[in-house]
Amino acid sequence: MLxxxxxxxxxxxxxxxxxxxxxxxxxxxxxxxxxxxxxFGEILLQSLPNADSLVLAYxxxxxxxxxxxxxxxxxxxxxxxxxxxxxxxxxVIVSKRLFDQCGGWTAVFxxxxxxxxxxxxxxxxxxxxxxxxxxxxxxxxxxDITSTSSQYLDVIQNIVQNHLDRTEPQxxxxxxxxxxxxxxxxxxxxxxxxxxxxxCGTTARIHGKDSVLIEDCxxxxxxxxxxxxxxxxxxxxxxxPQRVIQDIAGKxxxxxxxxxxxxxxxxSEKINLGAVKSSGEVLLLLNDDTEIYSSNWxxxxxxxxxxxxxxxxxxxxxxxxxxxxxxxxxxxETGAIHVAAGHSADTDTYDRIxxxxxxxxxxxxxxTAIKKSVFNQVGGLCTLFPKAFNDVDFGNKVRLLGYRIIxxxxxxxxxxxxxxxxxxxxxxxxxxxLERWGNECTSHDPYLxxxxxxxxxxxxxxLLETYTDFRLFVD
Amino acid sequence: MxxxxxxxxxxxxxxxxxxxxxxxxxxxLEVLKLRDELIGAEARLGQVKAELLRTAGHGxxxxxxxxxxxxxxxxxxxxALKQELRQLKKSTTWxxxxxxxxxxxxxxxxxxxxxxxxxxxx
Numbered sequence: 144m145l146x147x148x149x150x151x152x153x154x155x156x157x158x159x160x161x162x163x164x165x166x167x168x169x170x171x172x173x174x175x176x177x178x179x180x181x182x183f184g185e186i187l188l189q190s191l192p193n194a195d196s197l198v199l200a201y202x203x204x205x206x207x208x209x210x211x212x213x214x215x216x217x218x219x220x221x222x223x224x225x226x227x228x229x230x231x232x233x234x235v236i237v238s239k240r241l242f243d244q245c246g247g248w249t250a251v252f253x254x255x256x257x258x259x260x261x262x263x264x265x266x267x268x269x270x271x272x273x274x275x276x277x278x279x280x281x282x283x284x285x286x287d288i289t290s291t292s293s294q295y296l297d298v299i300q301n302i303v304q305n306h307l308d309r310t311e312p313q314x315x316x317x318x319x320x321x322x323x324x325x326x327x328x329x330x331x332x333x334x335x336x337x338x339x340x341x342x343c344g345t346t347a348r349i350h351g352k353d354s355v356l357i358e359d360c361x362x363x364x365x366x367x368x369x370x371x372x373x374x375x376x377x378x379x380x381x382x383x384p385q386r387v388i389q390d391i392a393g394k395x396x397x398x399x400x401x402x403x404x405x406x407x408x409x410x411s412e413k414i415n416l417g418a419v420k421s422s423g424e425v426l427l428l429l430n431d432d433t434e435i436y437s438s439n440w441x442x443x444x445x446x447x448x449x450x451x452x453x454x455x456x457x458x459x460x461x462x463x464x465x466x467x468x469x470x471x472x473x474x475x476e477t478g479a480i481h482v483a484a485g486h487s488a489d490t491d492t493y494d495r496i497x498x499x500x501x502x503x504x505x506x507x508x509x510x511t512a513i514k515k516s517v518f519n520q521v522g523g524l525c526t527l528f529p530k531a532f533n534d535v536d537f538g539n540k541v542r543l544l545g546y547r548i549i550x551x552x553x554x555x556x557x558x559x560x561x562x563x564x565x566x567x568x569x570x571x572x573x574x575x576x577l578e579r580w581g582n583e584c585t586s587h588d589p590y591l592x593x594x595x596x597x598x599x600x601x602x603x604x605x606l607l608e609t610y611t612d613f614r615l616f617v618d
Numbered sequence: 619m620x621x622x623x624x625x626x627x628x629x630x631x632x633x634x635x636x637x638x639x640x641x642x643x644x645x646x647l648e649v650l651k652l653r654d655e656l657i658g659a660e661a662r663l664g665q666v667k668a669e670l671l672r673t674a675g676h677g678x679x680x681x682x683x684x685x686x687x688x689x690x691x692x693x694x695x696x697x698a699l700k701q702e703l704r705q706l707k708k709s710t711t712w713x714x715x716x717x718x719x720x721x722x723x724x725x726x727x728x729x730x731x732x733x734x735x736x737x738x739x740x
Contacts, residue, residue: 415647419643419647419650519653521654521657522649522650522651522654523653523654524654525654526654540654540657543657543660544657578662578665579658579662579665
């Protein structure tokens with residue numbers, strides 16, 4: 144072992160065979176001692192807080208695949224994604240105090256014991272730091288994605304299940320791939336959900352027949368949803384055809400509020416009005432050009448909202464032909480783009496981000512569940528964005544206040560995108576977005592960083608040198 | 619409420635149709651707007667801070683670049699002057715001049731006499 148006063152470097156192999164005697168302020172877990180970048184100590188000194196606190200840290204690394212060194216592009220701290228897949232890799236840096244308090248090394252998990260250590264450390268850590276610098280080079284990533292033996296998957300599942308037993312005793316983990324563990328949770332309460340649907344009564348051709356979007360949308364909610372504690376708040380423009388309003392009212396549907404909006408079109412104002420008129424603890428914003436595919440869609444959203452720091456949850460949105468419309472937003476080059484848009488729903492990215500519920504920087508408002516308390520806290524949707532970018536702005540506001548946003552593939556909703564209105568964006572909206580969030584929108588995405596996640600089959604090797612640090616400039 | 623939908627409201631009894639914003643609701647909407655403006659201002663402030671940091675960074679870089687450029691220029695000038703000096707010292711004029719002033723320099727190098735020191739101290 145190579146030791147210094149502050150850092151004690153420990154290879155995973157050494158950790159396996161010997162009890163770790165701590166001789167420094169921080170333990171640095173690596174594949175082997177020569178895997179660390181020159182000058183890593185200086186970078187760690189600059190990046191890490193005082194060793195007296197309970198500190199967990201990780202950094203980027205490169206992995207050699209087919210003679211090419213590929214950068215890993217890890218996200219900032221993403222606890223939901225970590226339950227679904229071990230994205231942290233190496234190096235892992237743990238302060239002595241945290242290592243002692245979380246119970247140290249558990250050799251029984253073999254080479255995957257580092258996953259167990261990171262989960263246990265994260266449960267009590269006071270600070271979790273991501274260092275966006277390549278500090279580690281390896282030929283053997285911690286997770287062997289080629290290993291599909293049931294024994295290997297069982298170890299991963301046990302690690303995650305142990306974590307859940309400590310943190311969410313009702314939750315159950317199921318691992319189906321080295322990078323895909325699904326967590327099943329039961330709701331601890333059944334809050335009233337207000338489904339807010341803005342409409343102007345558009346008729347459009349879907350699946351070869353003309354249909355009134357709002358009517359089909361409501362029909363879909365009522366016929367499919369297994370959750371029963373909800374109200375529907377339909378915010379209709381004054382010019383909505385009278386027949387449409389009569390039809391909705393005439394169906395004798397329970398828990399429906401019809402709210403008239405008599406001002407010029409402004410999506411944000413309509414949503415805010417719906418929110419003010421609603422009674423639920425949770426708002427579920429839904430476009431009228433949507434159709435529900437998953438019976439448990441409301442429950443799936445609510446399970447994540449039970450975590451205190453989660454404010455928003457969104458589903459997998461699919462186009463009419465089954466391709467992906469949006470798997471959440473990510474910042475790329477000059478703005479927010481839909482993840483994997485236009486790709487087949489059964490494909491995935493190299494890091495399987497379409498298979499696990501995980502943090503996102505934003506979600507489309509076509510279908511999003513939001514805690515009403517947070518909606519009020521951030522001032523609802525910004526009415527200065529009448530048509531576009533109100534969702535990007537809202538996501539940034541939510542994250543500015545320190546909340547997480549989760550996207551889940553386990554709820555699926557069809558979104559016949561912009562069938563109900565003109566999808567064209569206005570220049571003043573783009574300008575305003577850049578005024579508010581220019582630095583945010585033109586930086587790498589904090590959760591899906593480094594590569595163009597609109598593509599599903601891309602490796603990040605071409606972007607090895609283009610990383611710019613991500614910062615939110617907030618006091 | 620628009621005229622078009624006015625009669626609909628009267629006929630609907632089992633579905634609540636809201637057409638007016640109460641004072642409380644109007645106030646809630648106003649509060650939302652104010653909060654949004656506040657966060658928007660905070661976000662803009664973040665942009666300005668980021669821009670300032672970037673500008674400051676560029677400023678520092680420019681100063682460093684200017685410094686390096688000046689340093690290189692000084693070194694070049696220094697080298698040229700040294701070369702010029704070497705050439706000058708090799709020249710016939712310089713050598714003759716040195717021979718001429720040599721006796722004078724020897725005289726100048728002589729230490730002052732002790733009497734003169736004493737007189738100065740007095």
